[in-house]
Amino acid sequence: MIIGVPKEIKNNENRVGMTPGGAKAYIRKGHKVLVETHAGEGSGFTDEEYKSVGCEIYTDVTKLFADAEMIVKVKEPLASEYGLFKEGQILYTYLHLAPAPELTEALLKAKVKGVAFETVQLPSGELPLLTPMSEVAGRMSIQVGATLLQKYNGGLGVLLGGVPGVAPAEVVIIGGGKVGTNAAKMAVGMGARVTILDMSLSRLAYLDDIFNGRVTTLVSNEYNLEDSAKKADLLVGCVLVPGSAAPKVVSEDMVKQMKKGSVIVDVAIDQGGSIATIDRVTTHDNPSYESHGVVHYSVANMPGAVPRTSTIALEGSTLPYGLQLADKGLEQAVLDNPALMKGLNVYEGFVTYKGVADSLELPYVDPYTLIK
Numbered sequence: 001m002i003i004g005v006p007k008e009i010k011n012n013e014n015r016v017g018m019t020p021g022g023a024k025a026y027i028r029k030g031h032k033v034l035v036e037t038h039a040g041e042g043s044g045f046t047d048e049e050y051k052s053v054g055c056e057i058y059t060d061v062t063k064l065f066a067d068a069e070m071i072v073k074v075k076e077p078l079a080s081e082y083g084l085f086k087e088g089q090i091l092y093t094y095l096h097l098a099p100a101p102e103l104t105e106a107l108l109k110a111k112v113k114g115v116a117f118e119t120v121q122l123p124s125g126e127l128p129l130l131t132p133m134s135e136v137a138g139r140m141s142i143q144v145g146a147t148l149l150q151k152y153n154g155g156l157g158v159l160l161g162g163v164p165g166v167a168p169a170e171v172v173i174i175g176g177g178k179v180g181t182n183a184a185k186m187a188v189g190m191g192a193r194v195t196i197l198d199m200s201l202s203r204l205a206y207l208d209d210i211f212n213g214r215v216t217t218l219v220s221n222e223y224n225l226e227d228s229a230k231k232a233d234l235l236v237g238c239v240l241v242p243g244s245a246a247p248k249v250v251s252e253d254m255v256k257q258m259k260k261g262s263v264i265v266d267v268a269i270d271q272g273g274s275i276a277t278i279d280r281v282t283t284h285d286n287p288s289y290e291s292h293g294v295v296h297y298s299v300a301n302m303p304g305a306v307p308r309t310s311t312i313a314l315e316g317s318t319l320p321y322g323l324q325l326a327d328k329g330l331e332q333a334v335l336d337n338p339a340l341m342k343g344l345n346v347y348e349g350f351v352t353y354k355g356v357a358d359s360l361e362l363p364y365v366d367p368y369t370l371i372k
């Protein structure tokens, strides 16, 4: 198969969909890899390194899309890329379609076969291609939050860990999954007081066990959410209903009751955001804004800020599934691997993921009726 790797164009997105090591794995299996010039530079991989393992370097991204049968990316296509796809092309990347009607429409119109990293799902419920970036974003959420709490960034002017004689900051994490657990690890490590809210009692029990009394766990209900938001110096939003638009767990009224200068980091922004007052996606260039006296941060590609770590971590998970797509072709690969079938969000003009169809009020088509 001919595989194309374009340079990412989202604001400050320095990850790349394939490293030279990954390219070597595809090429060893007889595939051809086309890489846009400078695509890997932000992650520390030069054109020379790609060439040395047998990749072809393209200067013209339009030609790269035209020549490739499968595109391997990191972030969802932006408007300037919509016109580059061709019918039947496999697109293997993060898509986050539930809050993105225009992108969904563009992919349906182009009749691409879109496999979204974030909905590939194992029978256990685990999301193996989301996990590595959730680990990065969870850890980053605390360092970002700690920075925004500094006075000159609009924050309260408190140090997460406090100092002897002064109480530490209160960190509230809503959603105790992969992001939440990694956020808690960092916050506990920095000496903050940490509360985690989740709907799942078994998840709270697990967190209670692994943190061994270092965090408070609370059931996520309206009373606990309101009470926790009032106390929070830093609030991290990281709930997920796979593939669907994020539920708004913190209302505008709750935000109004938060301390002036407290900070919200809404990691769930890539699924539309989990806090009612998050009304925009921000970028690494200009990552925060103020609303009701509270600093809001809503960058949808947080791991893009640490691209070397993130690219290598991401490829560790995406490569085995990418090789299945390339070796067998999309149809056989998804029939053989139900986890990969769960990743199929759009297929030749149809929405094939229920959460996306429901969120966008579009018709859903069971992919097994299209691919047999």
Ligand SMILES: NC(=O)C1=CN([C@@H]2O[C@H](COP(=O)(O)OP(=O)(O)OC[C@H]3O[C@@H](n4cnc5c(N)ncnc54)[C@H](O)[C@@H]3O)[C@@H](O)[C@H]2O)C=CC1
Pocket (backbone or CB within 6 Å): 118, 130, 131, 133, 134, 135, 137, 174, 175, 176, 177, 178, 179, 180, 197, 198, 199, 200, 203, 220, 238, 239, 240, 241, 246, 247, 249, 266, 267, 268, 269, 270, 271, 299, 300, 301, 302, 303
């Ligand atoms: N902004 C960014 O750069 C990045 C964003 N993300 C996003 O972070 C979000 C969280 O991802 P993960 O932690 O991997 O998901 P996860 O599936 O591991 O955890 C989500 C947790 O939310 C809980 N939950 C669901 N609804 C809830 C509610 N109403 N109240 C309380 N808890 C609720 C679930 O029980 C689960 O424990 C996703 O939207 C993901 O795409 C991930 C990486 C980077």
Ligand SMILES: CC(=O)C(=O)O
Pocket (backbone or CB within 6 Å): 075, 094, 096, 118, 130, 133, 134, 270, 300, 301, 302, 303, 304
């Ligand atoms: C998960 C995601 O969207 C990201 O890593 O950018």
